Amino acid sequence: xxxxxxxxxxxxxxxxxxxxxxxxxxxxxxxxxxxxxxxxxxxxxxxxxxxxxxxxxxxxxxxxxxxxxxxxxxxxxxxxxxxxxxxxxxxxxxxxxxxxxxxxxxxxxxxxxxxxxxxxxxxxxxxxxxxxxxxxxxxxxxxxxxxxxxxxxxxxxxxxxxxxxxxxxxxxxxxxxxxxxxxxxxxxxxxxxxxxxxxxxxxxxxxxxxxxxxxxxxxxxxxxxxxxxxxxxxxxxxxxxxxxxxxxxxxxxxxxxxxxxxxxxxxxxxxxxxxxxxxxxxxxxxxxxxxxxxxxxxxx
Numbered sequence: 001x002x003x004x005x006x007x008x009x010x011x012x013x014x015x016x017x018x019x020x021x022x023x024x025x026x027x028x029x030x031x032x033x034x035x036x037x038x039x040x041x042x043x044x045x046x047x048x049x050x051x052x053x054x055x056x057x058x059x060x061x062x063x064x065x066x067x068x069x070x071x072x073x074x075x076x077x078x079x080x081x082x083x084x085x086x087x088x089x090x091x092x093x094x095x096x097x098x099x100x101x102x103x104x105x106x107x108x109x110x111x112x113x114x115x116x117x118x119x120x121x122x123x124x125x126x127x128x129x130x131x132x133x134x135x136x137x138x139x140x141x142x143x144x145x146x147x148x149x150x151x152x153x154x155x156x157x158x159x160x161x162x163x164x165x166x167x168x169x170x171x172x173x174x175x176x177x178x179x180x181x182x183x184x185x186x187x188x189x190x191x192x193x194x195x196x197x198x199x200x201x202x203x204x205x206x207x208x209x210x211x212x213x214x215x216x217x218x219x220x221x222x223x224x225x226x227x228x229x230x231x232x233x234x235x236x237x238x239x240x241x242x243x244x245x246x247x248x249x250x251x252x253x254x255x256x257x258x259x260x261x262x263x264x265x266x267x268x269x270x271x272x273x274x275x276x277x278x279x280x281x282x283x284x285x286x287x288x289x290x291x292x293x294x295x296x297x298x299x300x
Contacts (some may be wrong), residue, residue, distance in 0.1 A: 001281065001284055001285065001289075001290060002112070002290065002291040002292065002293075003015065003277075003280065003281070003284075003292050004292075004294075005039070005259060006236075006258075006259050006294070007048040007121075007159075007185050007236045007238065007259055008038050008121070008159035008160075008161070008184035008185045008236060008260055009159055009184075010094060010121055010159060010193065011090075012039035012040055012094060012259060013039055013261065014037075014038075014039045014257075014270075014277055014280070014292075014297070015039055015249070015253065015257075015258065015260050016038055016039050016249070016260060016262065016273055016276060016277045016280070017038065017040040017041065017042050017094075017096065017260070017261045017262070017293065018038065018040075018064050018257055018261060018263075018266065018273060019042060019240050019260055019261035019262060019263030019264075019266075020040050020042045020043065020044055020045060020098035020123060020125065020163075020211040020261075021045060021068075021070070021072070021098070021263070022039065022262075022263040022264060022266045022267060023042070023043070023044070023059050023266055024040070024043070024044050025043045025044065025080070025083075025084035025087060025088060026041050026043075026087070026088060026091075027087060028270075029266070029270055030042035030246050032270035032271050033270065033273060034091075034274075035088070035091040035093050035273055036091045036092040036093055036268060036276060037093075037273075037277065038093045038273055038277075038294040039093070039094065039259060040093055040094035040095070040120070040121075040232050040259075040260060041086075041091075041093055041094070041095060041096065041098050042096040042097075042098055042187075043080070043084060043095070043097055043098060044072075044074055044095070044098065045072040045074055045098045045099070045100035045125055046074055046076070046077050046080045046097050046098060046099060046100065046110060047072070047074055047076055047077065047100050047101060047106065047110065048076065048077055048101065048106050048109040048110050048113070049073055049076045049077075050074070050075050050076040050079075051071070051073055051074050051076070051100075052071075052073060053070050053072065053073025054071030054073075054207065054208050055207045055208075056068050056207060057205060057206060057207055058071065058206060058207060058211070059206075060205045060206055060207065060211070062194065062196055062213070062215075062217070064211040064215055064216045064217035064242075065213055065214055065215025065216060065217040065218065065242070066213075066214055066264055066267070067194050067195075067196060067205075067206055067211035067213055067217050067266060068212050069206050069207070069208040069210070069211035069212065071208075072100050072125075072128070074100070075169045076082055077109075077110050077113050077114070078113075078222075080097070081113075081114075081117055082104050083121065085117060085118055088103050089118060091179060094120040094121065094214070094300050095115065095118070095119045095120050095121075096119070096120060096121040096122070096123050096161065097110075097114060097119050097121075097122050097123065098123045098125050099111060099114075099122050099123065099124050099125060099139065099152070100125045100128050101128060102128065102130070103130065103132055104138070104147070104148050104151050104152075105283055106218060107124065107146070107148060107151070107152050108152055108154075108155050111155045111156040111160075112155045114156075115155070115156070115157040115259075116157075120158060120159075121159050121160070121161055121184075121185075122152075122156055122158050122159070122160050122161065123162075123163050123187060124148070124149065124152055124160060124161065124162045124163060124183075124299050125163050125166075125190070125221065126138040126139035126145055126149075126162060126163065126164070126165065126178075127139050127163070127165040127167075127190045127191075127206060127268065131146065137165055137167070139163075139164055139165035139168070139174060139190075140165060140167065140168055140174075140272050142173050142174055142176075142177035143177070143224075145174050145177045145178050145181070146160075146178060146180050146181040147181065148175040148181070148265065149162055149178045149181030149182055149183050150179075150181040150182055153161055153181065153182035153183070159184040159185065160182070160183055160185075161183070161185040161186065161187050161238065162178040162181075162183040162185075162186055162187070163186075163187040163188065163190055164186060164187070164188040164189060164190065164225075164229075165189070165190045165220070166188070166189035166190060166191075166192055166225055166241075166291075167192065167193050171188070171189075171225045171228055172229055172231075172232035172233075173230060174274070175188075175232050175233045175235075176232060176233060179233045179234070179235055183227050183228070183235060184235065185235050185236045185238065186229060186233065186236075186237050186238070187237070187238035187239075187240060187261065188222070188225055188226060188229060188237065188238075188239065188241075189218070189221070189222045189225050189226075189240065189241045190212070191211075191212025191213055191214045191218070192212070192214075192218050192221065193210050193211075193212065193213065193236075194210070194211060194212070194213035195209060195210050195211070196211075199221055203294045214241070214263055214264045216242040216244055216264075218241045218242050219241055219243070219244065219248060221240030222240065222241025222242060222252075223239075223243065223251055223252060223255050224237065224255055225239070225241075225257045226239040226252055226257050227255040227256055227299060229254025230255065230258070230297055231256070232255070232262075233292060236258040236259070237256055237257045237258060237259075238257060238258070238259040238260065238261055239253070239256075239257030239259070239260050239261070240252075240254035240260060240261035240262070240263055241257065241263075242264070243260055243261070243262050243263070243265065243276065244265045244272070244276075244284055245275075245276060245279050246275070246276050246277070246278065246279015246280045246281075246282060247279065247283065248276075249262075249276050249279065249280050250280060250283055250295070252296055253292065253295055253296055253297075254263040254296075254297070254298050254299050255281075255297070255299050256296070256299070257296070258296055260276075262276055280292070
């Protein structure tokens, strides 16, 4: 049974990766799973310098998912290079660095700094608010999405995945824009924007008011967007959004994703990635599918 896939020239032993921000750099999970069994680890967002994130409370549960407004808290690229790359290199898995920034030059600085480091791919998080444009996310405007992709691509040595925000009118327009900007692959979707209110305190539960909604609640939206984008561009896709089981993962693969990322499920079950991988294997065995490529994008 062959589960290996190729994403933008990088070989993955299987399509299962971790979604950025839900797995750290894997240190918290090494007691629960063998990281070498994963196709890749997409680490928490890395900025050019330390980000402190948003004030608490910044996480809340909701029906079928969770809200988070952590604000991409991270210690910066130098700490990541010093501590996280050596840790992950103990394992036989691809390292994918999620790159964040507040301006185009912030993103470029991280990509440039990582040119000589031992990482396999970069994932550009274009859901960040662009401070120069009054806090509008880079990924909401096609011209801006194309421009940031083009600029980072100029300095990136590793293949570049661009992670799309679902908070747009037409996801295919943004996908085509990043393809035109030179993206090597696309991951989707990032979180939807949501809110919860404490009716007793008469105020929002999250200090920031609004937060990113993830988990099973968003899966039908994510699946639809992956399917649409698979028909609109020629790039390989990594699908994510509410994947909890092997069956969920298979749906994304059939919809057109070459790889999948597991996010919120990790916070409920630290073995989620391995359970999902074994679920994929079981499905293939039952259905006598010898190679996972037989089912990638089979939904017309």
